[in-house]
Amino acid sequence: MNNILKNVMKYSKNKVYHNGSYYSKIRLPSKHNKKYLILWEPNHTTNIHGHDGKNCVFMKVRGDFTDKVYKNDVLVRENNYDLLLHMGEINDTIGKHSLKNLSDEIGVSIHIYY
Numbered sequence: 001m002n003n004i005l006k007n008v009m010k011y012s013k014n015k016v017y018h019n020g021s022y023y024s025k026i027r028l029p030s031k032h033n034k035k036y037l038i039l040w041e042p043n044h045t046t047n048i049h050g051h052d053g054k055n056c057v058f059m060k061v062r063g064d065f066t067d068k069v070y071k072n073d074v075l076v077r078e079n080n081y082d083l084l085l086h087m088g089e090i091n092d093t094i095g096k097h098s099l100k101n102l103s104d105e106i107g108v109s110i111h112i113y114y
Contacts, residue, residue, distance in 0.1 A: 005106040033114040040107035045100040063107025071095040
């Protein structure tokens with residue numbers, strides 16, 4: 001499975017780089033909102049970011065993740081996602097956040113923006 005995910009990541013056209021590693025976003029079909037399957041390099045961390053007025057629900061599929069939530073550039077909460085299909089939610093009212101794949105293998109999550 002890991003070799004298949006590595007190849008998908010390698011040839012993905014939608015890569016987001018940060019601090020020397022990246023994640024790949026694969027758009028999933030949807031009529032009413034944006035859905036993505038995201039493949040994470042081992043130990044990849046996103047930059048701190050908001051969601052431009054949208055809600056984001058995310059679900060951990062493979063790997064372990066941590067989600068750090070910030071308000072006015074101050075860390076206010078840290079959530080760990082280590083259970084299969086563990087879900088989280090973020091929006092600009094809650095704050096900005098940064099996600100990290102804590103695993104030494106490729107992580108997989110699903111994100112829905114509405």
